[in-house]
Amino acid sequence: MGRGAVALARVAVLVRAPAGWLWWPGVLAAGAGALVPGLTGRRIGVYAGAALFVVAAYVVFAVRRKRYAHLAKAASRAGKSAILQDRAVTLRVWRRAHRWWLLPAFLAALGSSFALPAAGGMLLAGAGLGLWAKALWLGRWERDHDALLWVRTEAAVRGGPAGRDVRGYLTTGVAAKDARPGGAKGARPKAARPKAAKA
Incomplete structure (x- = not known):
């Protein structure tokens, strides 16, 4: 991959971006759905939903992990001219x-x-949990290698951070930009305290 002036987005932030948008609507839908008797009854619906929750979380967490690992292992260092996209901008674009x-x-x-009370909401929430767990897995890789993973924004938009259009990742140091390893929001730097004037 070239080292020219390209816009880069954090891989972990892109993976983490849908998690909350699946988790909270899923929890809300499951809670509201549990109030509906449905065709099968609440008990069967909740049991089916619990199974779907576990399956969805595992499948979403496991899918394309080898692809992510391969891209991370082959990542090259980002050039100084690379434009690093803020976490908030990445989330807004997604x-x-x-x-x-x-x-x-x-x-x-x-x-x-x-039909199945709460099941659809629990499926949605499970997918959100799987994405969150995958972002944490990527964060563990970033901490172990003391580097942050980035992907070209135009490639990620077309097919996701591990899609066919992604030819490779780029890396920077862990202090780059405003997101911690794993894509979580980084702490804002504290304002420097003014030094006391000498007497």
Whole structure:
């Protein structure tokens, strides 16, 4: 991969971005769905939902892990001219690109409660948990290697941070930009205290 002036987004932030947008609507849909008797009854719906929650969390966590590991292992150092995208900007761009399916996914999870109470919401929440766990896994890699993983923004937008268009990752030091290893929000730097004037 070239070392020219390219815009880069954090891999872990891109993975973590959908987690909350799946988890909280899923919890809400599951809670609301549990109030509906449904065709199968609440008990069967909740048991089925629990199984779907576990399966979704595992599958989402496990999918493409080898691809992520391969790209991380082959990553090269980012050049000084690379433009590092802020965490907030990455999240905003992701929301703008995917908002069209977030509401339908929530409505589908809520509507499925008329058949299997709470199951659709728990499936959605499980997918969110799996993404969060994958971001933590990437964070462990970043801490172990003392480096942050970045991907070209245009490639990530087209097919995700491990899609076909992604040819490789770039790395920087762990102090780069405003997100900690794993994509969590970094602590804001404290303002320097003014030194007391000497008498």
